[in-house]
Structure formats: structure tokens, C-alpha cells
Amino acid sequence: MAQFLSFTKTVMKNLFSKPVTTAYPAAPKIYPERTRGHVEIQIESCIMCGMCMRSCPPGAIEVKRNENSWSINRFDCVQCGYCVEKCPKKSLSIVPGYTTPDSKKSIETIIKQSDGTEGEKKDA
Amino acid sequence: MPKRSIVPFGPQHPVLPEPIHLDLVLEDELVIEAIPSIGYVHRGLESLVAKKDFNEMVYVTERICGICSFMHGMGYCSAVEQIMNVQIPRRAEFLRTIWAEMSRIHSHLLWLGLLADAFGFEALFMQSWRLREKILDMFEIATGGRVIFSVNKIGGVLKDMPAEMLSNFVAVLDGMEKELRETTQTFLDDYTVKSRLVGVGILTEEDAIRRGAVGPMMRASGIEVDMRKTGYAAYDEIDFQVITSKECDSFARCKVRIAELFQSIEIIRQAVSKIPDTEISVPVKGFPNGEAYVRLEQPRGEAFYYVRANGSKFVDRMRVRTPTFANIPALMQVLQGCQFGDVPLLILTIDPCISCTER
Numbered sequence: 397m398a399q400f401l402s403f404t405k406t407v408m409k410n411l412f413s414k415p416v417t418t419a420y421p422a423a424p425k426i427y428p429e430r431t432r433g434h435v436e437i438q439i440e441s442c443i444m445c446g447m448c449m450r451s452c453p454p455g456a457i458e459v460k461r462n463e464n465s466w467s468i469n470r471f472d473c474v475q476c477g478y479c480v481e482k483c484p485k486k487s488l489s490i491v492p493g494y495t496t497p498d499s500k501k502s503i504e505t506i507i508k509q510s511d512g513t514e515g516e517k518k519d520a
Numbered sequence: 521m522p523k524r525s526i527v528p529f530g531p532q533h534p535v536l537p538e539p540i541h542l543d544l545v546l547e548d549e550l551v552i553e554a555i556p557s558i559g560y561v562h563r564g565l566e567s568l569v570a571k572k573d574f575n576e577m578v579y580v581t582e583r584i585c586g587i588c589s590f591m592h593g594m595g596y597c598s599a600v601e602q603i604m605n606v607q608i609p610r611r612a613e614f615l616r617t618i619w620a621e622m623s624r625i626h627s628h629l630l631w632l633g634l635l636a637d638a639f640g641f642e643a644l645f646m647q648s649w650r651l652r653e654k655i656l657d658m659f660e661i662a663t664g665g666r667v668i669f670s671v672n673k674i675g676g677v678l679k680d681m682p683a684e685m686l687s688n689f690v691a692v693l694d695g696m697e698k699e700l701r702e703t704t705q706t707f708l709d710d711y712t713v714k715s716r717l718v719g720v721g722i723l724t725e726e727d728a729i730r731r732g733a734v735g736p737m738m739r740a741s742g743i744e745v746d747m748r749k750t751g752y753a754a755y756d757e758i759d760f761q762v763i764t765s766k767e768c769d770s771f772a773r774c775k776v777r778i779a780e781l782f783q784s785i786e787i788i789r790q791a792v793s794k795i796p797d798t799e800i801s802v803p804v805k806g807f808p809n810g811e812a813y814v815r816l817e818q819p820r821g822e823a824f825y826y827v828r829a830n831g832s833k834f835v836d837r838m839r840v841r842t843p844t845f846a847n848i849p850a851l852m853q854v855l856q857g858c859q860f861g862d863v864p865l866l867i868l869t870i871d872p873c874i875s876c877t878e879r
Contacts, residue, residue: 400710400711402709402710403643403644403706403710405702406643406647406702406703406706407643410647416650416653427660428660428661428664430660430661430663430664430679431660431664431665432664432665432670451575451576453572453576453579453580474579474583474668475665475670476579476668476670477664477670477678478575478576478579478670481673481678490664
């Protein structure tokens with residue numbers, strides 16, 4: 397008998413239980429703490445050494461020492477976390493939450509001001 | 521003599537998630553010969569070693585394949601570690617073992633789902649993938665990625681799993697084992713499933729050896745081959761038996777993979793109970809100089825990694841032989857003399873991963 401209707405038990409269980417999927421976006425997705433969503437920088441402690449730029453496998457990060465700016469192309473970033481590992485000042489971190497999609501690639505630039513605080517952010 | 525005709529199969533075909541092309545020589549409905557041609561997704565990842573430094577390459581090798589990504593990274597790292605004479609901490613080896621076995625569960629469940637989809641059992645396909653989702657969630661909790669983990673580095677691993685996380689995972693796997701028994705029972709008992717698999721695509725023991733099959737394909741032909749028995753990573757401390765089957769048909773391949781699912785859960789349990797409390801990585805200085813090869817057992821079979829370094833930050837040559845590449849000759853053997861309608865199913869039974877094959 398086992399060779400017939402062997403899936404019936406599972407079917408019955410699935411018919412009379414709640415769906416296993418979540419009702420996204422009504423129920424928001426909660427990411428685990430370690431999720432590699434996007435790279436963030438604490439510009440205050442950044443020394444503009446350029447380690448992240450040199451180590452980035454897809455070449456998404458650019459550091460301009462003369463302009464005191466750190467920029468990232470989030471569309472090229474593969475969230476591998478190698479820049480976070482390489483950063484000597486631990487200014488970089490990789491945090492949950494994915495960046496939004498767009499119809500064209502843009503570069504996010506963060507400028508460090510002379511008093512060390514975060515300056516204007518611009519997208520180009 | 522009946523009329524012969526040639527039917528092209530692929531690169532676009534409902535059963536294939538990835539492109540491979542076969543020319544099938546038919547006599548009525550019978551396949552007389554199959555001629556493969558590959559190369560649709562070649563990305564030249566091996567030659568990137570000339571442009572990326574040997575540490576960055578870890579992240580490139582991981583992206584060779586979306587299913588056994590962890591083990592590709594692990595293969596490259598262990599090869600470079602061998603060249604540099606780095607002994608990684610024991611805990612890192614255990615963590616690698618646990619992640620590798622979790623990848624195996626996730627890969628085999630994916631394959632079971634695709635198999636069910638190939639013979640048109642959609643509900644069973646959904647059920648298999650639903651179970652797989654739990655493993656992916658565990659990966660996200662432990663490493664931060666569901667498919668690409670980026671936890672390997674030369675000299676160990678980047679992230680640790682605390683004892684609490686490990687015991688939680690074992691609890692999830694315990695619960696999953698029960699559900700898994702229920703779902704896999706359908707594959708093993710159901711009349712319709714059996715009618716598509718039993719006696720189809722026989723690969724005899726001699727043929728399997730002659731054609732150089734690997735992994736579950738080889739084991740389903742009754743040959744005990746499992747690279748894990750060579751004792752890389754932490755497998756030397758783990759007690760397990762190689763699963764084989766004497767039936768040599770598609771059903772045997774399904775049976776071997778199902779048994780390996782439960783075996784992997786058992787291996788994870790053993791690894792968690794034996795994991796030592798040491799560092800997870802050692803600092804690595806200098807550049808590699810020399811050559812080394814590593815063989816490891818991926819879900820689909822034996823993968824072979826060869827790395828030659830010249831003492832600079834770029835590696836000279838890296839070569840990967842992936843399990844699907846080794847299984848394609850065996851597939852051509854299996855396809856000879858089969859019914860045309862069984863071709864999609866037989867292609868699936870080798871668990872093809874074309875991105876791996878072409879790199």
C-alpha cells in the first residue's frame with residue numbers, strides 16, 4: 397500500500413496548516429545579525445589609506461586622498477567583506493539591509509571634512 | 521535499417537537550469553549516440569589568477585558555482601595553505617567540515633527537487649525546496665550569505681559559530697530529519713516515481729570505471745569512492761561509511777543521494793560534539809611558492825584543485841576539475857540506447873552543474 401498515495405499525508409498536512417512562506421511586504425523581513433547587506437563607513441576614523449580600494453575584488457571602492465573622499469559603487473560591490481577585514485582602523489563594517497535597485501548605476505561618495513566629521517554625501 | 525535522425529537538445533531546455541548542448545542521434549525513439557558540446561557559460565575564472573592577488577582569488581573561486589560555492593573556496597584555500605605549509609587551527613577545520621556537510625544537504629535537496637520537477641511531480645519539488653530553505657536560513661545566520669558565504673580565508677575561517685548557535689543548528693537538523701524521512705519516503709516508495717527511475721539509465725560497474733565517473737554516480741554503480749575517506753579537514757576524526765548501491769540505475773542514484781542526506785546530518789552531529797575550542801585562523805605571511813593539489817568530495821563528486829605559485833602575489837596557474845566534467849562521459853554512456861523521453865531525466869541524474877564545468 398505504501399507505494400500508492402505515499403504523498404497524501406504531506407498533502408493533507410499542507411492543506412490544513414498555515415502557509416510556510418511569509419506575507420512579505422506586509423510582514424517585514426528580519427535579517428539575521430550577520431547578513432552581509434551593504435558596506436558602511438565611519439568616516440571619522442578613516443585615515444584614507446586606500447587599503448580597501450586596493451583589496452576590493454571587483455574594484456568598487458575608490459579613495460581620493462587629496463579630496464578626502466571615500467566612494468563606493470554599490471552596484472559593483474559583491475558584499476564579500478574583504479575590505480572590512482583589511483581596514484586597519486576598523487572604520488568599515490558590513491551590515492544587514494540590501495541597497496535599493498535602480499535603473500542606472502550610481503556611485504555614492506562620502507567626504508571627510510577638516511574637523512573629522514562626515515561631510516556631504518552625494519550620489520553621482 | 522531504420523532511418524536515423526539527429527535531434528538537438530539544449531542549450532535552452534525546460535529541464536536544464538544551465539546551458540549544455542547535446543546532439544542526439546535517434547533511431548525511431550531510441551537514442552543511438554549523444555554528442556555533447558559545452559562552452560556556453562565559460563567565464564575564464566581560472567585565468568583571473570593573473571589579475572587578482574592570491575587572497576582575493578578566494579572570493580573568485582567561491583563564485584565558480586552557486587551550489588558548492590563553499591567547497592570551491594575551501595579547495596583553493598587548502599591548496600594554497602599546502603603550498604605555504606600553513607597548518608590551520610583544528611576548530612577552523614571542523615567549521616569547514618560542518619559548512620561543507622550543510623552544503624551537501626542543501627545541494628542534494630535541490631537535486632531531489634529538480635528530479636521531482638523533471639518527472640512532473642510539482643508538489644514534491646516544492647516540498648524538497650521548502651526543506652532546503654531551512655538550510656539556507658542557517659547559512660545566513662552563521663555566515664551572512666545564503667549562497668555565497670565568504671567565510672574562507674587562507675589560514676582558516678573568518679567567522680566562528682558559538683556553541684549556542686551550533687546546538688541550535690543541531691536542533692533544527694533533528695527536526696528536519698523527521699520531515700526529511702517523510703518526504704524522501706515518497707521518492708523511495710511511490711509507484712509513479714519508481715516507474716520513471718527503476719531500471720532506467722544503467723551504468724555498470726565496468727563502465728563507471730572505464731568512463732571515470734565520480735561521486736554519487738560512481739557509488740550508485742557499486743564502487744566505494746569517497747574523497748572524504750582520505751581524511752582532509754576534520755573527516756579523519758569522523759566515523760562514517762561510504763554509501764553505495766549495486767543497482768546501477770537512476771533509482772540507485774536517487775537512493776544514494778537520499779542516504780547521504782541523513783549521513784550528512786549524522787556527520788554534522790559528530791562534528792559538533794567533537795569540535796575543539798581553539799583559534800579559528802592563523803596569520804599568514806609572505807607569498808606562496810611551489811605547487812600543490814587538493815582533492816575533495818563535493819556534493820556532485822570529486823573536485824580536483826591544482827595551484828602553482830611563483831613567490832609573487834599572483835598565482836601562476838590554477839586548475840579546477842569539477843565533478844560534472846568528469847561525469848559527462850558517463851552520461852554519454854548512459855544515454856546510449858535509452859528512450860528519447862528519458863533523456864531529460866538521465867541528464868538530471870548526474871546532477872549537472874554546467875557553470876562549474878566551464879568555469
